[in-house]
Amino acid sequence: xxxxxxxxxxxxxxxxxxxxxxxxxxxxxxxxxxxxxxxxxxxxxxxxxxxxxxxxxxxxxxxxxxxxxxxxxxxxxxxxxxxxxxxxxxxxxxxxxxxxxxxxxxxxxxxxxxxxxxxxxxxxxxxxxxxxxxxxxxxxxxxxxxxxxxxxxxxxxxxxxxxxxxxxxxxxxxxxxxxxxxxxxxxxxxxxxxxxxxxxxxxxxxxxxxxxxxxxxxxxxxxxxxxxxxxxxxxxxxxxxxxxxxxxxxxxxxxxxxxxxxxxxxxxxxxxxxxxxxxxxxxxxxxxxxxxxxxxxxxxxxxxxxxxxxxxxxxxxxxxxxxxxxxxxxxxxxxxxxxxxxxxxxxxxxxxxxxxxxxxxxxxxxxxxxxxxxxxxxxxxxxxxxxxxxxxxxxxxxxxxxxxxxxxxxxxxxxxxxxxxxxxxxxxxxxxxxxxxxxxxxxxxxxxxxxxxxx
Numbered sequence: 107x108x109x110x111x112x113x114x115x116x117x118x119x120x121x122x123x124x125x126x127x128x129x130x131x132x133x134x135x136x137x138x139x140x141x142x143x144x145x146x147x148x149x150x151x152x153x154x155x156x157x158x159x160x161x162x163x164x165x166x167x168x169x170x171x172x173x174x175x176x177x178x179x180x181x182x183x184x185x186x187x188x189x190x191x192x193x194x195x196x197x198x199x200x201x202x203x204x205x206x207x208x209x210x211x212x213x214x215x216x217x218x219x220x221x222x223x224x225x226x227x228x229x230x231x232x233x234x235x236x237x238x239x240x241x242x243x244x245x246x247x248x249x250x251x252x253x254x255x256x257x258x259x260x261x262x263x264x265x266x267x268x269x270x271x272x273x274x275x276x277x278x279x280x281x282x283x284x285x286x287x288x289x290x291x292x293x294x295x296x297x298x299x300x301x302x303x304x305x306x307x308x309x310x311x312x313x314x315x316x317x318x319x320x321x322x323x324x325x326x327x328x329x330x331x332x333x334x335x336x337x338x339x340x341x342x343x344x345x346x347x348x349x350x351x352x353x354x355x356x357x358x359x360x361x362x363x364x365x366x367x368x369x370x371x372x373x374x375x376x377x378x379x380x381x382x383x384x385x386x387x388x389x390x391x392x393x394x395x396x397x398x399x400x401x402x403x404x405x406x407x408x409x410x411x412x413x414x415x416x417x418x419x420x421x422x423x424x425x426x427x428x429x430x431x432x433x434x435x436x437x438x439x440x441x442x443x444x445x446x447x448x449x450x451x452x453x454x455x456x457x458x459x460x461x462x463x464x465x466x467x468x469x470x471x472x473x474x475x476x477x478x479x480x481x482x483x484x485x486x487x488x489x490x491x492x493x494x495x496x497x498x499x500x501x502x503x504x505x506x507x508x509x510x511x512x513x514x515x516x517x518x519x520x521x522x523x524x525x526x527x528x529x530x531x532x533x534x535x536x537x538x539x540x541x542x543x544x545x546x547x548x549x550x551x552x553x554x555x556x557x558x559x560x561x
Contacts, residue, residue, distance in 0.1 A: 110321040111245035112307065116144075116294040120263040121234030124292075127191045127261075127271040128243070129283060129332050131254035132156065133184050133356045134341065139253065140246025141190060146239035148247060154192050154207075155246045156181045159222075162192055162207050162215075164233065172233065173205045174225040175215055184341055184356060185371035187256070187332040189272050189281060195265035196231045204229075208268035211281040241294075242320065250321055254355050256331050257283050257299060259311075262292030283332060303327045303529075326529070328355060328522045329542065330555075336541070337372040337381075337504065337520040337554040344368050354517065358386070358526045359506060362513040370520070372554050373399055373501025374465050378484070379558065380551040381504060382543055383459040384525040386515035393507040394459060395424035395470065395492070398500035422505060423494045425472045427453050458525075458544050462551055465502055468494045476545050484548035504554065519543060521553030 130141055143153040151165040152173070158180045164173040173194065181188065191208040198204050204226050207215045214220045227233075243258060244251045259271060270289055275282050291297065297311040306325055307317035319325065330336040338356035350361025352368070359368050374396075383394055398421045453459075453474075460473040462484035469490035471482040482489040496502065508514050517525040521541020523533065534546035538561065541553030552558040 110319055110325060111140075111250050112243040112298075112317055112325065113240050113245075113320045114294075114296070114315060114317050115240050116238050116262070119234065119237040119294045120292065121232035121237055122196045122230060123194065123263050123265050124237060125191065125193050125261040125264060125266045125289075126154070126259070127189070127266070127268075128258040129187055129189050129256040131184070131187045131330065131335075131355070132158075132181050132251075133254060133338065133352070134252040138246040138249060139181075139251045140242070140244060140249065141251070141253065142192075142258075143242045143245055143247075144233070144237045144239060145242055145245075145247070146236045150236045150239070151247060152194075152233060152236055153246055154190060155251075158182045160207075160209070162205070164227075164236075166233075166236070172225075172231055173227040174223065175205060175207060176222040176224075177207075177214060177220050178222050179209070179214065179220055182342060184338065185335060187254075187335060189268070189283070189332075191266070191268045191271060193265050193267075194227070194233065196227045196229065196233075198265070199229075201226045201229075204231075211268045211272055211274065213268070240320075243298075245320065252353060252355065254328055254330060255298070255300065257285070257297075259287070259289065259297050260291070260295045261289055262294040264290050264292060264295075300327060324527055326354070326524050326527045328524070330355070330522055334540070334555050334557045335372075336522055337370040339368045339504075339506070339518060340371040343371075350514075354524070354526045355522075357520070357522065357524070358515070358517040360513070360515045361508070362511055364391075364508045364510055367397075367505060367507040369397055369506070370504035370554065372556075372559065373503050374463065374554065374559075375501045376465050377559065377561065378462070378464045378466075378548075378551040379554045380460070380462045380484075380543065380547045381521070381554060382519040382525075382545070383461065383506075384517045384519070385453050385455055385457045385459070386517055386526065387455050387513075391508055391510050391512075392427040392453070392514060392516065393424045393505075394427065394461065394472070395422065395505050396463060396502045397422040397505040398496060398502060400500045401505075421494070421496055421500070423470055423492050423502075424505065424507070425470075425491055427459070460545055461504070462548055463502065464490075465496075468496065470494065485550060521555060521558075 162175040166172040193206040291311040296309040296315040309315040348363040470492040523542030530544040536547040538552035
């Protein structure tokens with residue numbers, strides 16, 4: 107579970123006028139996912155959060171009457187970056203403009219089709235001393251959120267619109283960040299870019315504010331951003347019960363039920379891709395590989411069928427780290443490919459499994475700690491671990507599963523350069539320039555990201 111938020115204690119902050127702008131990749135789709143909050147105590151909180159309905163609320167003493175907004179907007183896409191601009195301006199003579207919210211450039215609080223309910227603050231109402239308490243990023247009350255952030259602005263004493271912080275790309279029509287907006291930050295304001303890996307909490311506003319962490323964990327940099335979205339494990343597409351826990355921006359999965367699986371948010375319709383999986387403990391019978399988008403749950407049907415799917419269609423191309431076996435299974439055909447590597451890997455804590463797939467050629471390679479099995483060479487196409495034909499034509503997704511109910515703990519590096527909260531020890535070469543990996547990316551391969559998909 108998430109265990110950390112970024113915070114700062116304000117001093118003499120404006121209680122009538124302020125703006126918060128942030129880009130967020132909301133990785134969780136259950137519970138109250140706090141985007142930001144001003145927190146004095148459990149009776150005085152101003153929060154933008156989703157559960158997964160988006161809400162912008164002021165919990166003041168005994169109710170929401172000071173300012174409240176509930177939208178008919180669900181935020182359930184763990185792969186999408188969204189831009190939020192929350193504005194308080196109680197000095198505005200127009201009541202409807204005192205409590206505003208913009209999402210991806212569009213003002214949503216004045217759209218009757220999007221707003222379930224809204225209460226505007228009274229004229230010149232002051233939220234002091236709530237905004238004079240802690241400002242928290244990634245928290246809702248005392249609960250932490252599993253989110254990624256980019257370009258966070260807090261403007262103390264100033265009311266802005268979304269167009270101050272973003273603009274529409276003339277070519278793609280997509281909403282994109284203004285990397286150097288012309289805004290004033292006021293006494294308590296700050297601008298977090300998260301661009302310096304060695305000093306992630308550096309304030310770029312000119313105020314040199316000191317940010318700190320709440321909770322027991324830490325923050326790590328991700329090169330996943332609104333301009334290049336990297337794959338993660340998908341909390342919406344976990345099949346089976348007792349699905350386990352995703353954390354670290356949905357790159358770490360802890361589970362203990364072999365009748366569940368996790369797969370990537372992004373699919374691979376064509377091309378050549380590379381990713382890494384690190385064993386964090388309990389290294390037994392892990393099944394790694396790919397599945398098609400049409401593949402559903404992965405269920406053990408008998409003791410000899412090597413865990414085939416008995417419900418639904420699609421394909422799966424897997425390597426079993428304990429038995430050292432490989433197999434494919436497509437559209438309820440329970441025939442198994444011949445094993446191409448007949449010895450168990452014998453994984454140890456800290457081992458890193460390399461994965462490479464040439465989707466067009468139907469070839470998949472597996473290796474460990476810098477060495478490909480079966481004398482494989484993805485760059486030349488030689489000696490793949492598995493060959494396959496994706497007869498259904500569905501996009502392939504990275505796939506994780508296990509063969510027993512023992513606990514499992516795996517972290518996937520899709521190119522962010524981290525396994526959970528641990529950075530790669532020495533980045534390998536990567537000719538594509540997309541992503542940071544522990545080992546050399548084979549020539550012609552790249553990270554599974556939106557830019558990687560467009561190479």
